[in-house]
Amino acid sequence: MTVEEREQRWGEAMRAELRGDAAAYERMLKEVATVLRRSLGPRLVRVGLGAHESEDLVQEILIGLHAKRHTWDPARPFLPWLHAITRYKLIDFMRHRRRETRLRVDLPLEDWLEIVESPADEAYRASWEVDRHLAVLPVSQRKIVRAIAVEGASVRNVARGLATSEGAVRVTLHRAIRRLLGASDPAPTKLPPRNEHDKHR
Amino acid sequence: MTSTDDLIRSLASAAGTRRSASLRSALAVTGVASLVCALLLVFSVIGIRQDFAEMAVRMPFGFKLAYTGALAVGASVVVLYAATPGASATALYALSPAVILSALGVIFDPTAFPIMGRTDTAVASCVGAILFLSLPAMILIFVVMRKGAPTQPLFAGAVIGLLSASVGAMAYTLACKNDGTAFVAIWYGAACAIMAAIGAVVGHRVLRW
Numbered sequence: 001m002t003v004e005e006r007e008q009r010w011g012e013a014m015r016a017e018l019r020g021d022a023a024a025y026e027r028m029l030k031e032v033a034t035v036l037r038r039s040l041g042p043r044l045v046r047v048g049l050g051a052h053e054s055e056d057l058v059q060e061i062l063i064g065l066h067a068k069r070h071t072w073d074p075a076r077p078f079l080p081w082l083h084a085i086t087r088y089k090l091i092d093f094m095r096h097r098r099r100e101t102r103l104r105v106d107l108p109l110e111d112w113l114e115i116v117e118s119p120a121d122e123a124y125r126a127s128w129e130v131d132r133h134l135a136v137l138p139v140s141q142r143k144i145v146r147a148i149a150v151e152g153a154s155v156r157n158v159a160r161g162l163a164t165s166e167g168a169v170r171v172t173l174h175r176a177i178r179r180l181l182g183a184s185d186p187a188p189t190k191l192p193p194r195n196e197h198d199k200h201r
Numbered sequence: 202m203t204s205t206d207d208l209i210r211s212l213a214s215a216a217g218t219r220r221s222a223s224l225r226s227a228l229a230v231t232g233v234a235s236l237v238c239a240l241l242l243v244f245s246v247i248g249i250r251q252d253f254a255e256m257a258v259r260m261p262f263g264f265k266l267a268y269t270g271a272l273a274v275g276a277s278v279v280v281l282y283a284a285t286p287g288a289s290a291t292a293l294y295a296l297s298p299a300v301i302l303s304a305l306g307v308i309f310d311p312t313a314f315p316i317m318g319r320t321d322t323a324v325a326s327c328v329g330a331i332l333f334l335s336l337p338a339m340i341l342i343f344v345v346m347r348k349g350a351p352t353q354p355l356f357a358g359a360v361i362g363l364l365s366a367s368v369g370a371m372a373y374t375l376a377c378k379n380d381g382t383a384f385v386a387i388w389y390g391a392a393c394a395i396m397a398a399i400g401a402v403v404g405h406r407v408l409r410w
Contacts, residue, residue: 020217029209059208064410066212068350071224071285084286088352092409 003079006035011078018074032065033058036086043090049097061089136183141176144169224284224349228277231345232368235338239372242334249375261312261380268306268385269374271299272367272393280342280364283357284349299367306386314381323379324388330376331392335362335369339400343407351408358404359397366396 001009013021013028036058044054064085072081107115130150134142143162147153148169155173159166243249256262275296282292318324342361351357370389379385 017216022213022216025216026209026213029212030206033205033209055205059205062205062208062212064350066215068286068410070348071350073285076287080287081285082287084352085350088286088350 007077007079010082011074014069014072014078015074017069029062029065032082033062036061040086040090047094053093053097057089057093060093061086064089133180133183137176137179141172141179144172145176145180148173224345225281227345227348228280228342231341232273232277232338232364235341235365235368236372238337238341239334239369240375242337243372243376246333247330247373247376250378253375256380259380261314261382261385262374264302264306264382265374265377265385265389266371268299268302268389269367269371271302272296273364273371275299276360276364276367279360280346280357283351283353283360284346286350286352303386303390306382310381310383312381312383314379314384316381316383316387318379318384323384327373327377327379327384327388328392328395331366331369331373331389332395333369334372335365335367335392335396338365338368339396339403343403346404346408347410350410351404354408355401355405357408359401361404362396362398362400363393365400366393369396 010028010032013024016024017028037054040057041051041054044050044057065082068085072078127150130146134145137145144158147158147161148155153161155166155169159169162169250256275298278292278295282288282290318327339361342365343358346357346361349357370392377385379388
């Protein structure tokens with residue numbers, strides 16, 4: 001349907017509505033809904049909204065069209081009028097969504113203070129303690145333990161990152177754990193010099 | 202899908218039920234009503250000029266009436282434009298007679314009336330009185346505008362402020378003692394600008410639909 005045909009058809013339906021022709025009006029509203037769905041859907045998808053939201057917006061526009069139909073002058077073209085309403089409703093809809101999103105993710109000051117104060121302090125202390133424990137390990141083992149046990153990387157990724165085999169990473173991890181267990185023993189264990197261990201990894 | 206179809210069916214069942222009178226006639230009635238309100242306020246609160254009969258035939262009064270009249274007519278046209286989606290923006294030219302009149306009033310002022318008025322309080326009382334007199338118009342026209350479909354609520358509110366200020370100023374001409382065209386052009390214009398700003402703020406909040 002070309003723009004002129006659509007203008008002709010919908011304008012005619014709007015005039016029929018004035019005379020009380022419900023069937024013509026209903027047919028036109030359905031066509032308008034289809035066209036709106038097709039043109040607004042992709043736009044909303046682009047800003048991360050789904051089919052559900054686009055259907056909500058289509059309904060909003062139809063209600064607006066119906067509620068404000070007396071502001072359309074039958075002597076004037078219908079499509080520019082509809083376009084202005086669609087545009088207004090789209091902007092209003094996005095504004096509402098933005099506000100809702102802000103309310104949903106907004107952080108009250110108290111929560112914010114909690115985040116920046118105590119838990120951060122604890123986390124800092126914990127990571128400092130981990131560092132202290134790992135200090136007993138040679139550099140190569142420390143790297144692997146940190147990656148797998150602290151940062152939570154997979155054995156495969158670590159192996160790829162260090163350009164070795166998964167098996168070698170596993171063996172090193174085992175050795176490191178044994179050493180850490182030994183280090184946490186109350187009995188004082190003498191640490192051999194680091195570079196010596198680095199040799200037989 | 203189905204809920205939209207239901208919605209369409211219920212909307213269609215209301216086909217042909219005719220709604221309120223056209224916006225144009227509603228605005229005309231409101232304009233007259235708000236001018237009457239403002240005139241009542243002038244008579245009861247401010248009081249018309251002592252030398253009214255003598256003053257009414259001289260040029261400055263004619264200028265005041267022409268200026269506020271041009272503003273009221275122009276702003277009415279623009280209010281209708283703001284209330285109608287997809288209307289032609291040429292409606293904005295309706296304000297040009299008022300703009301031209303005010304420019305002429307400032308440039309070719311034949312009265313030698315001081316721009317800041319004869320007394321210290323002239324400006325404040327003139328602007329304050331116009332703001333006061335335009336309040337009923339503002340409320341009434343906002344009510345009418347809620348029946349329209351303003352797609353730019355901020356702009357629509359500003360134009361409503363302008364129209365109500367011009368109605369208030371028109372009523373104030375009966376009381377205004379400042380017989381200088383430059384004074385009138387500047388300070389009546391300032392009152393209009395203040396009302397337009399207030400209207401924009403209110404419209405942004407009130408005129409959503």
